[in-house]
Amino acid sequence: MTGPSEFRVDPDVDLRVPADRRELPAHPAAVLGVIAAGGVLGALARAGLQAAFPHPPTGFPWATFGINVAGCLLIGALMAVLTARPAGPLVRPFLGVGVLGGFTTFSTYAVDAQRAIAAGAPGTALAYLAATLAGALLAVWAGDAVAARLLARARGGADR
Amino acid sequence: MTVLLIALGAAVGAPLRYLTDRAVQARHASPFPWGTLTVNVAGSLVLGAVAALPTSPAVTALVGTGFCGALTTWSTLGYETVRLHREGRRGHALANALVSIAAGLGAATGGYALAHAVTG
Structure with a gap:
């Protein structure tokens, strides 16, 4: 994650990154x-997993927890790869903004926690809120670290 | 049918997140990710209201799972928080995580209460 002069914070779009500033005026429809197409794929995958692993109002939302942590692992890896090996201008919008942004969800996280509190399970709500935060941050870090290691190994192999 | 409604909602929600993020960033110079906070809080408010209303499964699929689900994001929030920390902006990173969670929970609760008040 050692970026060049433009240090990216927001993977969706960061206007401090010149390529991000230019991409929408250059190819708005594309x-x-x-982003819409990727968002549809991500949302359908999320809906499928949530339907396969439902939870009661007082239960721990394992499906959404797993979705959000997995999405964070993948965004960490994706952005590490794209920083090391710049790809086409639509790769980050499709995979990062669309697929992973559509796959993960914050609104369901907030509403599930609120409903657990309302249903008389504040302990579950607190555990869910904290576990998702910790899991998400660790996952971003791990995705970045693993991708960086694989990229370094690939570079080493190419040099030999 | 449910699949089509989720797809339709997500096809609007994901690009709206991108456009909102750009619009919010264009209005300030702070490194704090206000754009992502905006979509996450707005989506939590709407989903809180949808959860309180006696809506049909079709509305839940279109507005809840599709639109709100794709408008809001944890992958962006998680990445931003790690990046702010790595950039040396520890206070921003902590604030981004805690304000997002507190404001999201508040918005979900507010949306729920508002929908209840309106429908009686």
């Missing part, structure tokens, strides 16, 4: 189109 950028918004691939």
